[in-house]
Amino acid sequence: MVKERSPMSSSAGSAPLLRFEPSGYTPAQVRSYYGDSGSGQIAAASPYLADVRSVLDDAQVWLGEYQVPERAAIVLDVDDTALSTYTYGAATDFAGWHDVHPFAKYVMSCQMQAVAGVPEFAHWAAERGFALFYLTSRPDQIHQITLQNLLEQGYAEPAQLFCKPGTQPFPEYLPALVEGTSSHSTVAFKTATRAHLQAQGYDVIANIGDQQSDLEGAYARRTFKLPNRMYLLP
Numbered sequence: 001m002v003k004e005r006s007p008m009s010s011s012a013g014s015a016p017l018l019r020f021e022p023s024g025y026t027p028a029q030v031r032s033y034y035g036d037s038g039s040g041q042i043a044a045a046s047p048y049l050a051d052v053r054s055v056l057d058d059a060q061v062w063l064g065e066y067q068v069p070e071r072a073a074i075v076l077d078v079d080d081t082a083l084s085t086y087t088y089g090a091a092t093d094f095a096g097w098h099d100v101h102p103f104a105k106y107v108m109s110c111q112m113q114a115v116a117g118v119p120e121f122a123h124w125a126a127e128r129g130f131a132l133f134y135l136t137s138r139p140d141q142i143h144q145i146t147l148q149n150l151l152e153q154g155y156a157e158p159a160q161l162f163c164k165p166g167t168q169p170f171p172e173y174l175p176a177l178v179e180g181t182s183s184h185s186t187v188a189f190k191t192a193t194r195a196h197l198q199a200q201g202y203d204v205i206a207n208i209g210d211q212q213s214d215l216e217g218a219y220a221r222r223t224f225k226l227p228n229r230m231y232l233l234p
């Protein structure tokens with residue numbers, strides 16, 4: 001029998017590309033933080049969105065102080081930075097991240113909503129002259145779907161959207177990205193991609209993501225961490 005391969009699986013079809021770990025919060029604590037009293041949606045008045053707003057405000061202060069140099073850039077993660085997985089999380093009681101097929105189906109449905117305030121932030125930054133790059137561990141096979149979801153949620157066409165290559169040959173700037181090894185980690189992939197941007201003359205003024213693995217490594221002047229109490233992605 002030929003096993004169906006999900007685009008969220010690795011090219012070997014075995015280990016998923018994304019290795020979710022529990023956040024340490026109970027489902028009730030997560031719902032409370034996101035202001036969800038049963039709707040399965042994030043509430044506008046939630047502690048979560050207040051924390052998101054606070055981080056975006058900090059980023060705007062930081063970026064606002066810049067006389068924007070040529071090729072100044074901002075790097076944004078996608079899941080739970082630009083687009084929210086909350087509705088999927090709530091529907092699976094925050095335990096569905098390992099169910100590769102349902103999660104892939106959800107991602108490919110293109111129905112993910114923007115994290116409130118982030119499209120406006122992105123437009124503000126673009127108007128100031130920052131080039132916007134999206135950098136996600138989503139596999140390359142769903143590059144177009146990801147872009148479509150971003151655009152439908154009010155984001156402008158980015159300078160580029162980088163997804164994680166699943167099959168060799170990898171791009172030249174990802175020489176160490178060997179599947180099944182630690183060099184295939186999110187940190188290795190994202191750091192190498194930011195190094196690639198720098199090699200192209202870009203100066204990443206701000207790198208914004210919801211996971212430490214989005215932000216570790218160099219090649220950004222400052223990092224901004226958005227909250228995520230649903231899962232960890234080391």
Ligand SMILES: [Mg+2]
Nearest residue numbers: 077079080210
């Ligand atoms: Mg993320």
